[in-house]
Amino acid sequence: MEWLSEFGAIAAMQGFNGLSVFCVLLLMALGLAIIFGQMGVINMAHGEFLTIGAYTTYVVSVLTEQYAPFFGPYYFFLAIVLSFFIAGAIGWLAEWAMISKLYQRPLDTLLATWGLSLVMQQAFRSIFGAREVSATLPEWLMGSWNPTEAIDIPRNGLFVMGLTVLMTGMIFLMLYRSRWGLQVRATVQNRVMSRAVGINTKKVDRMTFALGCGVAGVAGAAFTTIGSTGPTAGSLYIVDTFLVVVFGGASSLLGTIASAFSIAQAQSLMEFFMSGSMAKVFTLSAVILILMLRPQGLFSIKVRK
Amino acid sequence: MDSPTRFLPRRLALGAAALSLLAASVFSQMALADVNTTGLAVTDTEVTVGQLHSATGTMAISETGSIQAERLAIEQINASGGILGRQIKIIQEDGASDWPTFAEKAKKLLVGDKVAAVFGCWTSASRKAVLPVFEKENGLLYYPTFYEGLEQSKNVIYTGQEATQQILAGLDWIAKEKGAKTFYLIGSDYIWPRTSMKIARKHIENVLGGKVVGEEYYPLGNTQFGSLINKVKLKKPDVVFTAVVGGSNVAFYKQMKAAGVTSAKQNLLTLSVTEDELLGIGGENMDGFYASMKYFQSLDNPNNKAFVEAFKAKFGKDSVIGDVTQAAYLGPWLWKAAVEKAGSFDVDKVAAASPGIELTTAPEGYVKVHDNHHLWSKTRIGQVQKDGQFKVVFESGLIEPNPFPKGYQ
Numbered sequence: 225m226e227w228l229s230e231f232g233a234i235a236a237m238q239g240f241n242g243l244s245v246f247c248v249l250l251l252m253a254l255g256l257a258i259i260f261g262q263m264g265v266i267n268m269a270h271g272e273f274l275t276i277g278a279y280t281t282y283v284v285s286v287l288t289e290q291y292a293p294f295f296g297p298y299y300f301f302l303a304i305v306l307s308f309f310i311a312g313a314i315g316w317l318a319e320w321a322m323i324s325k326l327y328q329r330p331l332d333t334l335l336a337t338w339g340l341s342l343v344m345q346q347a348f349r350s351i352f353g354a355r356e357v358s359a360t361l362p363e364w365l366m367g368s369w370n371p372t373e374a375i376d377i378p379r380n381g382l383f384v385m386g387l388t389v390l391m392t393g394m395i396f397l398m399l400y401r402s403r404w405g406l407q408v409r410a411t412v413q414n415r416v417m418s419r420a421v422g423i424n425t426k427k428v429d430r431m432t433f434a435l436g437c438g439v440a441g442v443a444g445a446a447f448t449t450i451g452s453t454g455p456t457a458g459s460l461y462i463v464d465t466f467l468v469v470v471f472g473g474a475s476s477l478l479g480t481i482a483s484a485f486s487i488a489q490a491q492s493l494m495e496f497f498m499s500g501s502m503a504k505v506f507t508l509s510a511v512i513l514i515l516m517l518r519p520q521g522l523f524s525i526k527v528r529k
Numbered sequence: 530m531d532s533p534t535r536f537l538p539r540r541l542a543l544g545a546a547a548l549s550l551l552a553a554s555v556f557s558q559m560a561l562a563d564v565n566t567t568g569l570a571v572t573d574t575e576v577t578v579g580q581l582h583s584a585t586g587t588m589a590i591s592e593t594g595s596i597q598a599e600r601l602a603i604e605q606i607n608a609s610g611g612i613l614g615r616q617i618k619i620i621q622e623d624g625a626s627d628w629p630t631f632a633e634k635a636k637k638l639l640v641g642d643k644v645a646a647v648f649g650c651w652t653s654a655s656r657k658a659v660l661p662v663f664e665k666e667n668g669l670l671y672y673p674t675f676y677e678g679l680e681q682s683k684n685v686i687y688t689g690q691e692a693t694q695q696i697l698a699g700l701d702w703i704a705k706e707k708g709a710k711t712f713y714l715i716g717s718d719y720i721w722p723r724t725s726m727k728i729a730r731k732h733i734e735n736v737l738g739g740k741v742v743g744e745e746y747y748p749l750g751n752t753q754f755g756s757l758i759n760k761v762k763l764k765k766p767d768v769v770f771t772a773v774v775g776g777s778n779v780a781f782y783k784q785m786k787a788a789g790v791t792s793a794k795q796n797l798l799t800l801s802v803t804e805d806e807l808l809g810i811g812g813e814n815m816d817g818f819y820a821s822m823k824y825f826q827s828l829d830n831p832n833n834k835a836f837v838e839a840f841k842a843k844f845g846k847d848s849v850i851g852d853v854t855q856a857a858y859l860g861p862w863l864w865k866a867a868v869e870k871a872g873s874f875d876v877d878k879v880a881a882a883s884p885g886i887e888l889t890t891a892p893e894g895y896v897k898v899h900d901n902h903h904l905w906s907k908t909r910i911g912q913v914q915k916d917g918q919f920k921v922v923f924e925s926g927l928i929e930p931n932p933f934p935k936g937y938q
Contacts, residue, residue, distance in 0.1 A: 234763050237788075241755030248753065346585060354589035356779060356809025366813070368789035376789030381755075450787070451752050452779030452809050456587050460750045460776050495756035500747035501718045503756075 233374035238496055244381040246488035247388040248450070250481060252461045253468040254391060255440035257480040258399075260469050262412050262432055265323060266334045269341035270465055271458025272348075273437045276314060277307035277444025278359075278453040279352060285359035297362045300445075304387070307441035315437025319430050327429070341459075348455035356454035365449055380449035387446050391439060396477060398435075408432055412475060471511050473521030482522050487511070559613050564873045567667075570643040571874050576615045578603070578861075579622060579638035581649030581659070586626025587775070592651045594805055594854035595673050596621075597844050599648045602861035605839070612865050613872075620644060628658040635659040639666040645874045646671065648860045651853070653677060653721055660685070669876045671860030674853050675800075675822060677724035678932040683880050686863060687903045689856040690823050691932045692725050698908035698925040699798055699821025700732055700770075706923075707796050709767035710739045715757065715781075718746035722772035725800060728937045729770060735936070742766050747773070752780045758788045761795075769797040778806055782814045792817025798910075803851030804917065812917040824855040824893045825911040825919040836892040849917070855892050862888055863898065895927070903930030 256270045281303040288299040295302075318340060326333045365383055368376035399405040410418040411425050419425050444458065451457065464487075472483030487507060494503035515521070561573055570577035580599055582592040603617045611617060620642050622634040631650065638644045639662065646669045650656045653676050663670050663684040670685045678691035703709050712733050716722025726744060733739045742764045745757060754777075761769060773781050778801060785791075797818040804826050807815065826837060826849060836858065840850055863886055868874055871882035886898045897905040905927050911919025 230763075234759055237762070238756065238759050241759060244755060245753050349585065349589060354584075354593045355805060356590055356776075358779070358809050358811040360811070360813075366786065367791075368787060370789070378755075378784065378787030378789075380783070380787045447752075450780060450783055452776040454590055454776065454809060456590075457776055459587075460752050491753070492756050495753075496760060499745045500751060500757065504748055504751075 230374060233372070236375055237377070238492070240377055240381065242489045242492040244378070244385060245492050246485050247381075247385045248447070249464060249468050249488050250484040251384065251388045251391065251443045251446060252440075252465050253472075253480055253484055254395060255436040255438070255443065256465050256469050257472070257477060258395065258439065259433055259436035260466075261475040261477075261480070262399075262408055263429060264330060265327075265433070266330065266337065267436070268334060268338040268462070269318070269344060270440055271460070271462035272341045272344040273311045273315060273440035273458070274444035274447065274461055275344070275348060275453075275455070275458035276311045277304075277441035277446075278448050278457055279348065279357075280307040280310050280441065281445045281448045282352075282357050282359040282453055289360060296360075297364060300362055300365065303359075304442055304445045307445040308438040309441075311441025311444070312434045312438030315440075316430060316434035318437075319433040323433060324426065324429065345455050345459075352455070354455065356452050356457075358453060359448050361449060383449060384446050387442070391442060392477075392481070395439065399477060404428075404431065467508075467511060471515065471521055473523040476521075476523040479521055479523030486522075559872065564613055565645075565875065566873070567875050567877075568643060569645045569874055569876075571615065571645060574615060575618050576612060576874060577618045577620060577642060577644050578864075579620050579642065579644040579647040579649070581622050581624055581631065581634055581638060581647055582651060583626040583655075584621075584623045588624075588626040588651055588655075590775075590809075591805065591853070594849075594851055595648075595651060595857035597848075598673075598840070598850075598854045598858035599860060601840060601843055602858050604843075606861055606865055612868050613874075617861070624649070624655055628654050631655040632658045632662055635662040635668070636666065639663070639668040645669070645868075645876075646864050646879070648673075648857065648864075650674070656680075656685075667876050669864075669879060671857075671864060673857035673860060675856070677721045678934070679724065679938075681901050681903075681932050683902075684876070685902060686860070686883060686898065687930075687932075688859045688863065689853060690906055690908070691903050691930050692728050693931050693934045693937065694903075694906060694908060694928045695800060695822055696725055696729050697732055698928060699800075699819075699910060700729060700737065702821075702910050702923050702925075703768055703796065703798050703819065704737045704739065707767060709796065711742045711764075711766045711768070712739060713743040713761055713764060713766035713769045714741060714745070714771075715743075715769060716746050716772040717749050717751075717774045717777055719749060722746065722774070722801075725772050726770075728934065731937045739767075747777060749775055749777065751777050754781050754784045755788070758785060758790060761790065762788075767796060769795060771797065771799045772801045773799075774801050778802065779809045782810045786814045802913075803853065804849040804919070805851035805854070807913065807917045808849060812913060812915045815913040816915050818913050819922075820911050820913065820919060821908060822852040822911070823906045823908055824852045825909060825921055826850045827911070827918050827921060828893065828909070829921075830892075830894060832890055832894070833892040859888065859891055859893075859896065859904075862890070867898075897927075899930050901930060901932055903932055905929060 259267045284303040288295050407423045407428050411428050468484045472479030491507045565571040582596050583589050607616050624631040648671045650672050651674050673688050675689040675695050714726045730741050799820050802820050866886045867879045867883045871878040883898045884900045888896050908925045909921050910923040912922050
């Protein structure tokens with residue numbers, strides 16, 4: 225009888241783990257889903273915008289410890305908001321200075337953003353040093369929550385989950401329920417016609433790119449609770465991010481969600497029954513196979529060419 | 530055309546230069562012809578060495594400490610009069626975390642700059658990339674990282690521990706101290722963790738009479754360890770034995786802590802967390818776990834106190850010193866001792882003079898170069914403290930390096 229309850233506890237924790245990986249994948253992919261999905265820009269520097277969020281959190285944490293220790297338990301919320309605006313502002317600049325000149329040449333954007341990612345990595349290294357740093361996490365984010373004796377639910381996992389739901393909801397509202405979202409979707413479907421009916425597509429592009437980068441910044445801030453903060457930390461996420469967005473069908477938010485969910489569940493389950501490297505091999509093979517049969521990804525919107 | 534009046538001063542200047550050169554060689558302890566017969570970059574006042582690490586790219590995280598330690602050692606040697614009366618000049622090259630670049634820069638240092646020795650490399654991949662260059666051009670490399678063993682070269686002095694030195698003493702200690710019988714082995718998926726775990730498994734099964742209940746490798750850069758942690762909870766091993774590296778390292782321990790796997794419930798012994806890694810992980814996330822290696826910053830001996838003080842004076846009071854950083858610091862000192870014993874900078878003579886060299890001033894205590902170019906050293910067990918330092922809880926005797934261990938391959 226005892227082993228049965230233990231089995232139940234492991235199953236519950238494993239189920240939570242699947243959901244938690246899903247939320248991590250979705251949160252890291254949201255920003256890219258906006259940029260790649262809506263604008264068609266292959267942003268290789270996406271990981272570095274995550275890193276901006278992570279370093280922002282670190283700086284806020286250090287400043288809090290030094291100047292306002294009483295604020296310690298709550299600094300994380302401020303860090304998330306700041307991460308959004310700093311990453312968004314840098315994204316806005318990058319779009320203005322570089323990306324906007326390259327819209328007609330998608331392959332060149334790939335090279336240019338990759339170059340941008342290298343520049344940003346070295347900038348982090350020059351500013352913060354080559355070594356990894358760690359933000360002091362508030363006590364309420366550390367350790368686990370125990371609904372029963374045998375079950376440990378990671379608090380940082382719960383936090384990331386809540387944040388993911390919040391961000392996804394906000395982006396959904398912005399894309400599908402706001403005037404700005406209407407303009408973005410119109411621009412995606414037919415740029416020339418959108419311009420003809422008076423949409424300032426340049427402004428729409430810039431805002432979209434900045435928003436995507438800002439969301440990446442939020443993800444980066446959240447990931448300081450589960451991962452590392454270093455100059456190349458963002459590059460750990462970039463492959464998975466592209467995987468989720470491409471597999472989901474580039475211009476569909478729903479597709480991104482479905483894709484993150486299926487990849488996360490597949491990975492989490494397989495990791496439990498085989499070794500980590502093999503699980504990755506099988507996950508990637510499945511993704512390749514499905515993309516061969518369905519090159520447009522899981523979900524796709526019909527766009528008039 | 531040169532007029533005679535302009536020609537004359539130049540000849541005078543030449544003469545003066547020749548005269549001062551003569552004077553310098555008279556005053557230096559040993560004549561140039563004696564200490565350098567192979568055309569190395571040695572003058573009467575200077576000897577040039579190379580430094581080859583990644584100052585940029587992924588590996589800069591780890592290699593920065595080594596770069597600093599080698600610079601400190603060379604500065605101290607210069608301040609105390611140099612080597613055979615010559616000051617050491619450093620040419621630093623950046624391997625940029627890219628193995629072919631390492632090979633290219635090694636060739637540049639050896640062929641172009643004719644350096645007398647090179648202090649460098651960190652990952653095994655970079656060492657394997659430069660090894661053929663060092664053997665072909667007959668250079669001398671001081672390599673600081675603890676590594677998987679299974680290698681020995683006339684042209685390399687290994688100042689870190691090879692795998693058996695680091696692993697066996699640690700496993701023996703935890704088996705005895707904690708009565709551990711079952712082990713769960715976890716590593717990043719590349720040569721060093723895999724070789725280390727192979728050695729660990731043989732030792733656990735054949736010598737300790739224990740059992741390995743799980744062995745898992747995760748891709749470098751993996752950031753999600755939830756499933757693995759659940760498997761560990763299911764198997765309930767006495768000890769989790771880890772060699773996870775890079776960004777994964779931080780993710781692994783943060784997620785262990787979040788899943789409630791702390792030192793209160795679980796013994797954990799790692800091969801891959803030094804003070805450097807703890808900066809990124811945060812001491813509070815690993816509090817109470819153990820690491821097995823030859824050096825910890827908190828070692829209580831006069832050599833180490835002086836070393837830590839000098840290091841902090843030069844690189845800032847917040848700097849930390851990990852195992853590899855200390856091993857890198859030994860490089861220039863071992864080279865100095867060997868050159869002085871050989872009475873020459875020639876690579877063949879220095880390599881031949883190296884075995885038997887002792888260093889009583891090493892921060893880790895006493896080391897001695899073995900015939901196989903690795904160091905005799907002690908292994909310590911450190912327990913992670915909240916402040917990011919280790920408390921040394923065990924110290925072995927001097928362990929013989931054995932890069933090709935019989936029965937462990």
